[in-house]
Amino acid sequence: MPPRFEHIEFTKPPLRLGHTDAKEEKKKETCVAILEVTKEQVEGLRKKANEIPCQDVEMVSTRPYSRYEAIASHLSVSPPGYFGNTVLQTITSKCIHGDLLAKPLSYAAGKLREAIERMTDEYIRSALDFIASQKDVGALRCGLHNGAHTNPPNYLGNPNASIISWINLPFYGMDYGWGKPIYVGPALLNDDDGKTYIMSSPAADGSLIIALRLQTECMNSFKKFFYEDMP
Template identity: 85%
Template sequence: MVYVKSTSSIIPSKPTPVGVLRLSECDQRMQWTHIPLIFIYKATDDNNEKTKTVETLKDSLSRVLVPYYPLAGRLHWIHGGRLEVHCNAKGAQLLEAYSEAKLDELGDFAPMKAIEDLVPKVDYGSPIEDWPLLLVQVTRFSCGGLCVATVMSHTMVDGWSAAKFFNAWAKLARGNELEENEMPFHDRTILRSLHEPPMPPRFEHIEFTKPPLRLGHTDAKEEKKKETCVAILEVTKEQVEGLRKKANEIPCQDVEMVSTRPYSRYEAIASHLWRCICKARANDNSQPTRVTLVIDFRSRLKPSLPPGYFGNTVLQTVTSKCVHGDLLAKPLSYAAGKLREAIERMTDEYIRSALDFIASQKDVGALRCGLHNGAHTNPPNYLGNPNASIISWINLPFYGMDYGCGKPIYVGPALLNDDDGKTYIMSSPAADGSLIIALRLQTECMNSFKKFFYEDMPW
């Protein structure tokens, strides 16, 4: 059991700008619910450190909300299913909690019920204008371990922006000050459509089309009813490098790509995941399948965005037409090539066209990414069987979140919704090249998937 001892409203420690913050097309497309993350810290021997941790977090959060003042505001609905931020310093929320459990009772920290209890809850039944954009729950375990669980509105941040905020917060908690080059850049209009009215799309934006359904089905109702479960997989550096070598050693001529550079860690492990997921589902060889990827385009724009840009700088891309039979019969480089092709599609011109496409929608809600936590308004496209969504957190600097009591021993998603095929690839805390994979699959497929995942590894 987790017992909440207190709830505090944390407002900026100094006066902050007041007014309306306009959001970009990328922000508008994101789910307006919150991204849940957990940061786990091992026990310390310093009892004084234990008692002052929460006060340190409160004080430093109040201070970091000065430069990051939009997070202390509130969302408001405007026309066409769109949102804007009212910067009104209403503040974030911090809960102090206690658990009678010990850290080792949580196993590998897979996002299950015990982990969900560590996460602050948002009352999605209340008006959106009342929701804090940032909530934090600090839970102390009986063994002295600590969990800092955060939920941040996805309308406000992507992974990179969240990581920059967390590291700024941690730096202040350690008693240091932020440098000028660490300050956030808040003008999101630079990521709005450049044209008024928006230009017609210059590309066929297949990422906004409906994903394939299982053969013989006209909707995904049957698949959505199936029970799902989650798993945490560990992949050693040697296994990662083995997959990279396998992906690169047998070229596949069936996929046209612009670049010929070797496949990355992400491309190799994601292509292996995709194949093993399909193999475990055991669909017909003619079953179409596609993968949804999330691409950070900060450095892909010309000119690139300011380094401190705070907001969403990601768009989805999807693999082109592919069927199970080809994916499983051809070398790993075929799947990797499909992923590379989707990634290379995200050029400056393509991104600008996508922004115009989003801006041209009368109701952007139809394009909004999948919602979660029971807060569905417009049911999103079903990305599960026969498809998958594989997200990379490999390069996100979450393990720098040291409040003065050491770095976290684990960082990961606290929820994986109920989305079959949703997968996160993350760096491990060992920082030795090994990876951690969190995924949700239909329960009937999970054991087969695990078996194929490790058996099909090159040794």
């Protein structure tokens, strides 16, 4: 059966404006940072995302935006000029950088909600049909866990961000015989900048931890804007 949707998640990620390939971006040094977001900051972002409704999205929100949607939206607009595409596993939400900066946080949260709500049974079946229709599926292997590939088919870095939610995974409820874990996080963030994981804090007080990799030259600016714009 032919696909019923346009599966842009299987196309090559966008390039920086004025560039025809990602060769120069691949050469740039990257680094990893761990950001802490307090419970008060999390709730402040949720309030900010929900208090000013934005109608410029395909689907009007029928329920308050979640912690993930609020945090991921805030990540998407820090720092200005960096955001290009947010990849949520098999779905992608398109938007214009200028709109992200000019419109309220609810706009970015709404674009994320659109992408999440498109992940229906019918959409997944259509994606499988799309994959089955391809003669070579190698180019489709552009997910977050391409660490085994020395030269992944698609480069997901600048200007793209890949944001994963591990918020509700019960990491700290596990005990293998030596007590509660001190910290749980991704073992591999690859070399592509923009890889981001949002996780619960071991303090179990509603605060979050964000592990991400960015180009080294962008990291300080990102941290500045990330915390500076926090409610």
